[in-house]
Amino acid sequence: MIQTKNLTRSFKNGDVITQVLKGIDFAAHDGEFVSIMGRSGAGKSTLLYQLSLLDDPTGGEILIDGHQAHTMSPEEKMLFRLVKFGYVFQDYALLPELTALENVALPLLMQGKGKREAYKISQEALERAGLGKRLGNLSSQLSGGEQQRVSIVRAIAHQPKVLFADEPTANLDNESSKVIMDIFLELHRAGQTIIMVTHEEPYAKLADRIVHLDDGKIVSTTENQRRG
Amino acid sequence: MFSSLNIKIGLYLALRQIRRASLWTTSLIIFVMILTFLNLVVVSGVLVGLIQGSIDQVRTKYTSDVIVSTLNDKAYIENSPNIIALIKSMPEVAAISPRYRESGSLEANYKTRKDTDKPNTAPGQVAGIDPKEENAVTGIAKDIVEGSFLEEGDYDQVVLGHYLLKQYVPIETPAFSTLNNVGIGTKIRLKVGDVTREVTVKGIIKSKVDEIALRTFMLDTQFRSIIGRTDGNVSEIAIKLKPGSDPVAVRDSLKRSGVDRYAKVQTYEDAQPKFLQDIVATFNMLGNAFSSIGLVVASITIFIVIFINALTRRKYIGILKGIGISGNAIEMSYVFQSIFYALFGSAIGLLLVYGFLVPAFAAHPIDFPFSDGILVAPFDQTFFRVGLLVIATLVAGYIPAWMIIRKNTLDSILGRN
Numbered sequence: 001m002i003q004t005k006n007l008t009r010s011f012k013n014g015d016v017i018t019q020v021l022k023g024i025d026f027a028a029h030d031g032e033f034v035s036i037m038g039r040s041g042a043g044k045s046t047l048l049y050q051l052s053l054l055d056d057p058t059g060g061e062i063l064i065d066g067h068q069a070h071t072m073s074p075e076e077k078m079l080f081r082l083v084k085f086g087y088v089f090q091d092y093a094l095l096p097e098l099t100a101l102e103n104v105a106l107p108l109l110m111q112g113k114g115k116r117e118a119y120k121i122s123q124e125a126l127e128r129a130g131l132g133k134r135l136g137n138l139s140s141q142l143s144g145g146e147q148q149r150v151s152i153v154r155a156i157a158h159q160p161k162v163l164f165a166d167e168p169t170a171n172l173d174n175e176s177s178k179v180i181m182d183i184f185l186e187l188h189r190a191g192q193t194i195i196m197v198t199h200e201e202p203y204a205k206l207a208d209r210i211v212h213l214d215d216g217k218i219v220s221t222t223e224n225q226r227r228g
Numbered sequence: 229m230f231s232s233l234n235i236k237i238g239l240y241l242a243l244r245q246i247r248r249a250s251l252w253t254t255s256l257i258i259f260v261m262i263l264t265f266l267n268l269v270v271v272s273g274v275l276v277g278l279i280q281g282s283i284d285q286v287r288t289k290y291t292s293d294v295i296v297s298t299l300n301d302k303a304y305i306e307n308s309p310n311i312i313a314l315i316k317s318m319p320e321v322a323a324i325s326p327r328y329r330e331s332g333s334l335e336a337n338y339k340t341r342k343d344t345d346k347p348n349t350a351p352g353q354v355a356g357i358d359p360k361e362e363n364a365v366t367g368i369a370k371d372i373v374e375g376s377f378l379e380e381g382d383y384d385q386v387v388l389g390h391y392l393l394k395q396y397v398p399i400e401t402p403a404f405s406t407l408n409n410v411g412i413g414t415k416i417r418l419k420v421g422d423v424t425r426e427v428t429v430k431g432i433i434k435s436k437v438d439e440i441a442l443r444t445f446m447l448d449t450q451f452r453s454i455i456g457r458t459d460g461n462v463s464e465i466a467i468k469l470k471p472g473s474d475p476v477a478v479r480d481s482l483k484r485s486g487v488d489r490y491a492k493v494q495t496y497e498d499a500q501p502k503f504l505q506d507i508v509a510t511f512n513m514l515g516n517a518f519s520s521i522g523l524v525v526a527s528i529t530i531f532i533v534i535f536i537n538a539l540t541r542r543k544y545i546g547i548l549k550g551i552g553i554s555g556n557a558i559e560m561s562y563v564f565q566s567i568f569y570a571l572f573g574s575a576i577g578l579l580l581v582y583g584f585l586v587p588a589f590a591a592h593p594i595d596f597p598f599s600d601g602i603l604v605a606p607f608d609q610t611f612f613r614v615g616l617l618v619i620a621t622l623v624a625g626y627i628p629a630w631m632i633i634r635k636n637t638l639d640s641i642l643g644r645n
Binding site: 109 | 233237
């Protein structure tokens with residue numbers, strides 16, 4: 001379970017302090033698929049960055065399985081991100097000098113797996129995502145949809161506890177977006193915890209729950225009936 | 229911190245970044261490294277080579293590998309025949325040239341000058357040699373620029389060093405007198421002690437070694453009669469060793485045999501004037517100073533290249549950190565890239581220096597007034613400089629990577645300042 005208590009985040013620009021998150025109490029249970037929605041500037045991406053330990057909150061608590069994550073050292077957070085979390089970024093965030101296979105294998109290698117094992121896991125994961133013929137392609141040689149699929153495979157190849165996705169379909173056409181969301185649903189059915197920021201309501205409705213943010217606060221939570 | 233895993237991941241990333249980097253960028257960086265390497269090695273190498281060329285010439289054309297010469301308080305080497313026999317019996321010795329040497333003077337135009345005119349004279353050393361033996365040791369016959377070298381049977385014929393002739397010395401100074409209107413076939417007066425002999429100029433020898441350029445050579449058999457030496461005692465013995473023989477070992481062996489009781493026994497290095505050794509040390513120091521500047525320039529270049537590289541890749545560095553790749557592993561990737569540039573540039577530089585420049589300088593030395601400048605690049609010094617270059621680029625590559633990597637991960641991903 002990942003949880004926040006009275007989470008705040010503000011940014012200082014000269015003398016001006018902008019409060020982006022204003023006391024967020026949020027929880028996502030194991031195996032849950034949560035969408036975070038809100039208009040631009042509502043603080044949804046900022047919340048995702050706090051939850052995923054990419055950024056440090058100004059105040060409040062982040063608890064992961066009861067452990068206080070916000071007090072971890074940068075090295076501990078790095079290790080947590082490597083082992084427990086997976087990330088899907090809006091712009092795919094693949095490393096341009098690595099092939100699809102190498103992009104997926106890199107976090108596995110960093111976990112200490114041997115090259116042969118890391119490549120085997122990565123290859124199988126990419127094949128399952130329909131990218132078996134794209135293993136040796138650089139990101140520049142892949143379409144947007146393919147790049148996002150590689151990004152998802154990289155995020156889940158090490159079987160993370162939580163998969164974070166920041167507007168994963170924002171740069172994709174409808175057809176590619178549907179493929180991505182199908183993958184998310186399949187992962188969710190397999191028990192993967194997913195926290196996704198999106199501004200597209202049809203995709204948000206595929207989650208178990210939609211958390212609506214406005215002006216740095218959770219204004220409502222909608223339980224979806226999809227699974228019921 | 230720099231665990232084996234970080235090093236492994238750093239190398240993994242570095243290899244792929246180098247392999248898939250722009251060919252032009254990589255080529256440009258390597259080109260800069262080659263120039264830096266050449267600056268490190270060639271500038272000081274040429275400076276030292278100026279003097280080394282002179283030292284080499286003195287060794288080749290005058291002292292050879294070992295020289296035995298008169299003690300300071302003696303006019304000649306006593307017991308010379310026995311010493312010569314001893315030297316010839318040594319297995320390391322390839323050839324020797326015993327020389328008679330006395331101070332003397334030359335006079336030209338004495339037939340045409342009036343009694344009131346100032347005589348046209350030039351002082352200098354006169355050497356009596358066996359042309360075959362001398363040529364076997366120094367090969368100076370090849371340096372004849374006019375006429376021909378001495379031969380057995382020549383009578384009253386001399387070969388003059390070119391500094392004795394006005395046409396070869398463009399400067400005029402009262403301290404340095406030369407013979408005017410003297411060429412091949414000209415008769416001149418040779419005066420050694422109280423003996424004056426009219427001799428004919430047979431050849432003119434041109435050399436950048438003063439001991440040759442200021443000498444008058446004639447057959448030893450004739451010179452002995454001029455100086456009245458019949459005991460076979462000579463003034464100096466130049467000893468050429470077989471390839472691979474150690475001059476120091478031969479010198480020490482001769483000393484152990486007691487030769488140093490009758491003569492000075494020196495290797496070509498011992499016989500170098502101290503000022504020459506001082507100049508070599510000074511030029512070495514100057515070369516090191518220039519090299520240090522080159523090293524700083526190379527470090528700054530690599531710093532800028534890696535900094536720009538890391539800055540433009542800041543987003544990807546953020547992503548790497550975001551997905552859990554350790555900052556040390558990312559730093560290592562830049563360190564490995566720097567080392568690659570330094571090693572690759574140095575490798576090409578080494579090929580250029582030893583495959584092209586050193587042989588080219590040896591075949592076509594720079595024609596300096598006092599020496600034939602060569603490129604001196606001893607392996608140990610060169611590899612020491614390669615090591616310096618690698619260390620400098622390693623540090624220059626690490627610092628900018630460290631500067632970028634320590635920035636906030638999210639700010640890097642989002643491109644925020």
